Amino acid sequence: MADSDVKAMTENLEAETFDEIAFTTPVPLSKAKVAIVTSASLHHPTDEDFSPMDTGYRILQSQPRDYVMGHWSPNFDATGYALDINTVFPIDRLDELVAEGKIGSVAEQHLAYAGNQFDLSAVRLDSGPAGAKFLREQEVDVVLLTPV
Amino acid sequence: MSTLAHIFEAHGMATVALGSIKSQIETTAPPRGLWCDFPLGRPLGVPSDRDFQHRVLNAAFELLKSPEPIFSEYGERIIDDGTEVMSCPMPPRHDPTLHPAIDEANGLRPAYERSIGEYGNRVGAGRVVQADQIADAIEAFIRVSEGTPWKEAGVPGIPARVSQDIRGYYETAALALSEHAPAAWAGTRWFLDETEAGKVVMAARQAMADAGEKEPIWFYMAPGDR
Numbered sequence: 001m002a003d004s005d006v007k008a009m010t011e012n013l014e015a016e017t018f019d020e021i022a023f024t025t026p027v028p029l030s031k032a033k034v035a036i037v038t039s040a041s042l043h044h045p046t047d048e049d050f051s052p053m054d055t056g057y058r059i060l061q062s063q064p065r066d067y068v069m070g071h072w073s074p075n076f077d078a079t080g081y082a083l084d085i086n087t088v089f090p091i092d093r094l095d096e097l098v099a100e101g102k103i104g105s106v107a108e109q110h111l112a113y114a115g116n117q118f119d120l121s122a123v124r125l126d127s128g129p130a131g132a133k134f135l136r137e138q139e140v141d142v143v144l145l146t147p148v
Numbered sequence: 149m150s151t152l153a154h155i156f157e158a159h160g161m162a163t164v165a166l167g168s169i170k171s172q173i174e175t176t177a178p179p180r181g182l183w184c185d186f187p188l189g190r191p192l193g194v195p196s197d198r199d200f201q202h203r204v205l206n207a208a209f210e211l212l213k214s215p216e217p218i219f220s221e222y223g224e225r226i227i228d229d230g231t232e233v234m235s236c237p238m239p240p241r242h243d244p245t246l247h248p249a250i251d252e253a254n255g256l257r258p259a260y261e262r263s264i265g266e267y268g269n270r271v272g273a274g275r276v277v278q279a280d281q282i283a284d285a286i287e288a289f290i291r292v293s294e295g296t297p298w299k300e301a302g303v304p305g306i307p308a309r310v311s312q313d314i315r316g317y318y319e320t321a322a323l324a325l326s327e328h329a330p331a332a333w334a335g336t337r338w339f340l341d342e343t344e345a346g347k348v349v350m351a352a353r354q355a356m357a358d359a360g361e362k363e364p365i366w367f368y369m370a371p372g373d374r
Binding site: 093 | 263368
């Protein structure tokens with residue numbers, strides 16, 4: 001069992017395509033508010049776990065950083081995240097970039113979706129736009145997306 | 149992830165999407181995509197390596213300077229060749245009256261608790277099976293492996309989720325027993341190939357497949373290439 005064997009299983013999966021590529025010109029990063037959105041199915045212990053084929057999202061507060069991985073897929077290494085949340089959710093690194101003046105600020109709230117979805121229509125039509133609206137209401141300028 | 153990038157950009161936010169699988173990020177073509185050839189589950193590459201993670205982030209945020217959609221490949225790669233197995237001492241046999249997998253799971257409990265104390269419960273037991281119930285869950289899978297239909301074996305939840313809790317319990321315990329941060333998948337290979345509980349899970353999975361259970365019920369009890 002090698003990582004490449006697991007990745008090879010995805011070769012025949014149909015990926016989402018978009019006819020047009022939306023493009024937003026960002027404010028300078030040094031002035032931008034940055035949020036993380038991950039497909040690692042993270043959630044706080046007190047929040048609802050992800051169900052199979054869950055197309056919703058969970059809100060991740062910047063504090064406390066007690067995120068639990070609720071992913072249903074067995075097809076990834078979890079020990080990296082177990083050792084260091086930044087392997088998946090680099091919030092400590094973003095804090096350091098703020099301290100260095102390289103980014104403006106880090107959002108107080110972030111989002112987690114569930115990866116390993118075979119039907120993304122609900123994400124495209126419902127939870128994706130809802131998550132976008134949530135982040136815009138926080139005046140987020142830049143979103144870093146991390147996959148699992 | 150790349151799908152969300154399109155949606156967020158359409159709502160007025162600039163995005164940078166990291167991708168672990170090249171064909172997927174190329175096909176979905178997020179406005180700014182950085183393919184990082186790292187093992188699945190480690191999009192920032194190396195746990196507890198601040199400098200490495202910052203290099204990845206710097207490369208990602210550099211893409212924000214592009215005036216048009218851009219796809220880039222990160223220069224450093226981390227290749228798992230499938231051979232490295234986590235090395236950690238196993239607890240000695242304590243109660244010979246118990247099945248070896250149950251005795252093993254009980255023996256790993258102190259290490260599990262040490263690891264939870266150090267890192268928190270990030271991937272360990274607790275989705276459907278608490279740490280106190282891991283032995284019962286393994287016992288249920290032993291019954292499945294011996295031919296009992298899974299619905300009659302006392303499996304305390306959807307088998308895939310129960311299996312994840314057992315694997316999470318073991319991998320979390322192993323972090324406290326190993327002297328080194330494990331390479332990607334090294335913990336999974338250790339659990340599946342070298343522990344008694346891993347062998348039970350795989351045997352139960354095979355028994356369910358042989359019994360004609362629906363594939364989604366047993367398939368996700370282990371990585372799909374198994």
